[in-house]
Amino acid sequence: SIFGVSLTSSPYIDISNLSDKGMGIIYGLLTGMSYSLVTLCLRKANDYFKGKQIIIIYTMTFFAMVFSLLFSLIEG
Numbered sequence: 001s002i003f004g005v006s007l008t009s010s011p012y013i014d015i016s017n018l019s020d021k022g023m024g025i026i027y028g029l030l031t032g033m034s035y036s037l038v039t040l041c042l043r044k045a046n047d048y049f050k051g052k053q054i055i056i057i058y059t060m061t062f063f064a065m066v067f068s069l070l071f072s073l074i075e076g
Contacts, residue, residue, distance in 0.1 A: 045056050 042056065045059075046053070049055050
């Protein structure tokens with residue numbers, strides 16, 4: 001994520017609107033932090049549910065469905 005943020009914040013990349021560039025940097029950092037949190041949660045869940053990975057898959061699918069539904073209702 002640091003490499004991606006450094007590419008988007010590079011002065012050699014011409015982005016006409018500076019607010020878009022700033023939001024891109026913020027979104028890039030938030031994406032990296034979110035991915036790290038998901039990876040950490042998956043490792044902890046794997047330690048807790050040893051040998052029962054299907055529970056982890058079902059839980060991930062359920063929450064993906066819930067958040068997709070929420071975001072689709074918000075966005076219309």
